[in-house]
Amino acid sequence: MLEYALSFYQEYTRIFYILIAIVVLLEGPIIILTLTILSPQLGIGIPFLFFLSLFGDFGGDLLHFLLGKYGEKLFPNKRRSGAKSPTFQKLTKTIDNYPLLEKLIIIKYTPPITSIGLIYLGVSKVKMFDFIKKDFPLCLLSTIVVIYIGFYFGQYFNTKANFGWLIFGIGLGILTTITLSRLIGKFLLKKIYKQHSKS
Numbered sequence: 484m485l486e487y488a489l490s491f492y493q494e495y496t497r498i499f500y501i502l503i504a505i506v507v508l509l510e511g512p513i514i515i516l517t518l519t520i521l522s523p524q525l526g527i528g529i530p531f532l533f534f535l536s537l538f539g540d541f542g543g544d545l546l547h548f549l550l551g552k553y554g555e556k557l558f559p560n561k562r563r564s565g566a567k568s569p570t571f572q573k574l575t576k577t578i579d580n581y582p583l584l585e586k587l588i589i590i591k592y593t594p595p596i597t598s599i600g601l602i603y604l605g606v607s608k609v610k611m612f613d614f615i616k617k618d619f620p621l622c623l624l625s626t627i628v629v630i631y632i633g634f635y636f637g638q639y640f641n642t643k644a645n646f647g648w649l650i651f652g653i654g655l656g657i658l659t660t661i662t663l664s665r666l667i668g669k670f671l672l673k674k675i676y677k678q679h680s681k682s
Contacts, residue, residue, distance in 0.1 A: 512629050512664075515539065516656050519633025520640065520649070533630050541622040544591075544601055548614050551605020575603065583609060584617045585675050591621060592668030625664075632660050 515536040518527060578586045578600075590600030604614060633656060640652030 512536075512540070512625070512660060513657060515626075516629050516633040516660055517653050519630055520637040520653050520656055522633075522637055524649075529630065529634060532633075533626060536626040536629055537622060540625055541619055544618050544622065545615070547598055547601035548605040548609075548611070548618075551602035551607075552611070554602070554605070581675070581679070583613055587617055587621060588671050588675060592664075592672055628663065629660060632656055632663070 515532060518525070518535075519529070519532050521527075522529060522532060578589055581589070583604075586600075586604065590597055590604070593600070636652045636656040636659075640649050
């Protein structure tokens with residue numbers, strides 16, 4: 484599978500980059516981590532992967548936000564059935580009185596509500612400039628973490644002789660990224676909720 488991906492990249496470079504750009508918008512961190520680990524094999528520069536990762540993370544967030552902001556105008560006959568769901572009701576009750584940055588942290592580090600939460604921010608009349616100003620640094624931080632982990636594991640496992648070690652490195656890198664993300668999220672959420680429980 485990995486050998487096929489490498490040969491596809493070599494033969495159809497442009498198509499490869501187009502597909503990657505689309506996939507990164509859908510599931511950015513895992514794809515970027517894998518590409519960063521494989522970058523010595525593919526000959527892809529780290530700066531390019533950095534900007535691709537940032538594009539995927541921030542671009543995905545912005546698309547969700549814009550869907551909430553302009554979705555009703557684009558689809559006037561579409562009912563907001565999700566607005567009555569328990570998940571949506573719990574989300575709005577939890578974050579309505581929080582500052583925008585804290586709202587974004589809660590939304591981005593609580594995977595079940597990430598998509599609906601970003602859409603809700605668009606619906607709730609948050610200004611686009613304010614959203615960009617608060618969301619972009621969070622995306623930048625997550626991009627740095629993913630690229631660093633991918634680069635570290637790539638430097639180590641690309642020195643191994645066979646693809647088995649490389650695949651193991653990719654799996655270990657993904658596990659490390661998920662674990663670290665959860666630990667960071669848990670720490671930030673605990674700090675936010677503790678601060679608001681005192682007020």
